[in-house]
Amino acid sequence: MKNGILKFLVILFATHILQAQESEEANKTTFATKIIHNSVAGFYPIFFGNFETSKNYDITFYTIFWTNPAFGNLESGSDLLLETSVGLGFKLFDNSLYINPSFGITSGKFSSNSTGTKIAEGIVPSIYVNYQKKLLDFEGYIAYYKSIREDDGIVTKDYLLNWMAPGINVSKRVVLGAFYESFGITRQEDGDPLLVYQWLGGSIKLKFDKGIAFRISAGATLNTDAGTSDEFYKVSAFIPL
Secondary structure: OHHHHHHHHHHHHHHHHHHHHHHHHHOOEEEEEEEEEEOOOEEEEEEEEEEEOOOOOEEEEEEEEOOOHHHOEOOOOEOOOEEEEEEEEEEEOOOOEEEEEEEEEEEEOOOEOOOOOEEEEEEEEEEEEEEEEOOEEEEEEEEEEEEOOOOOOOOEEEEEEEEEEEEEEOOOOEEEEEEEEEEEEEEEOOEOOEEEEEEEEEEEEEEOHHHOEEEEEEEEEEEOOOOOOOEEEEEEEEEEO
């Protein structure tokens, strides 16, 4: 009798383990970082998270730690911009197309002339697109930074950032293509809209094992209202953890 109960408990426990493993395999999670440095914003790391669901979409999030002192209080380097967002990731056309709309908040003093940090200073709707099939390799992103803290005595502004990197797979490891990026102030209470920079150049992307990718882009500044340099560079490394 005891042996029968023991066997039953062992089978029950083994079944539970198998079900847990199947559930874990069906709903995976991933975490990655992207380290970027460019000639205007400087250095900033990004963390990404992805939670698979049983539906036709994933739950995603990202956090950007903007480290440029100009995005906070320049002299002290405090009140720096923190951007956090959640979204949904859709895989389409046999996983060749990935569309990831997100909605987030910013904290700091990036969108105003406040003297110190404002929690939930602004909102950031954004969308990221990735398409990879055969010869084509494309990435694109657009984000709108909208101020929502309309306190008395604070002057606010809104921004638009977008970039795209179309390329061709010249080999399993190398993608050659173009790079475009622009960033500007779309609205400011104490002035006119301002194009901070508009870049156009070439790009090379290197693909490594385990999903690691390295990209370097460089070229010319097409237009600027802010007196930024005539040339630009941008280097990024995407590293799944």
